[in-house]
Amino acid sequence: MLAKLRDRFTETHSQYYPLVFSAVHTKVDNVDDAHDICQEVFIKLYEKFDSVENPRKWLYGALRLAVFEYYRRRDPGTDIDDVFNDVSLTFVNGFRDARIVIAEAMEDMVHFDGEEDKTLFDLIAVHNFSYSQTAKQLGLTKRMVEYRYRRIVESILDALKKKGVGHIEDLL
Numbered sequence: 001m002l003a004k005l006r007d008r009f010t011e012t013h014s015q016y017y018p019l020v021f022s023a024v025h026t027k028v029d030n031v032d033d034a035h036d037i038c039q040e041v042f043i044k045l046y047e048k049f050d051s052v053e054n055p056r057k058w059l060y061g062a063l064r065l066a067v068f069e070y071y072r073r074r075d076p077g078t079d080i081d082d083v084f085n086d087v088s089l090t091f092v093n094g095f096r097d098a099r100i101v102i103a104e105a106m107e108d109m110v111h112f113d114g115e116e117d118k119t120l121f122d123l124i125a126v127h128n129f130s131y132s133q134t135a136k137q138l139g140l141t142k143r144m145v146e147y148r149y150r151r152i153v154e155s156i157l158d159a160l161k162k163k164g165v166g167h168i169e170d171l172l
Contacts, residue, residue, distance in 0.1 A: 009046055012055045017042070020063055027067045031162075037066045113148075120145060121152050 020041060025034035041062045045052065052058045120138060123129040124145075129137070135145045 005050060009049050012045070012049075013042055016055060016059055020059055023060075024063055024067060028070055033070065037063070037070060041066050117148060117152060120148055124149055 017038065021034055021038050024037045024041075025031060028034055028037065041059060044062055045055065045059065048058075049055075116138060120134055120140075123134045123137060124131070131142045131145045131149070134140075134149075135142045138145070140148075
């Protein structure tokens with residue numbers, strides 16, 4: 001019985017940690033503080049896990065309270081409603097919309113060596129062109145396209161990791 005509970009908690013932790021971390025990090029803008037807050041939230045979830053019916057909803061409420069407590073200690077004058085109602089930090093069901101996180105990572109020109117790289121990525125990732133089709137469109141070799149695409153994707157994944165997303169699947 002205890003092993004099943006532990007396994008369910010581990011699965012829930014794996015499933016929701018990236019979302020919780022992303023939401024908290026967006027609100028506190030500090031990686032170390034976000035990890036600390038997430039640890040607090042998941043410890044509380046572990047202590048009450050047996051009685052929690054909807055972990056996603058519970059985690060959103062707990063992270064909201066933890067962020068509130070964070071600002072109460074650090075900056076008592078902060079209006080927590082302003083922190084959570086910031087339109088630029090769009091959330092769905094309490095968590096940052098994955099499409100926004102991905103779009104932000106992709107819009108950062110740091111990942112691209114110019115417009116040609118951006119076009120290359122757009123053709124493959126958005127319009128489902130093959131490497132060969134993309135190479136033909138851009139006047140490159142297939143090998144060049146594969147290499148550049150892989151480099152771009154690695155750069156975007158690194159940016160997502162900095163936002164607390166360990167795997168692209170965490171956003172889907």
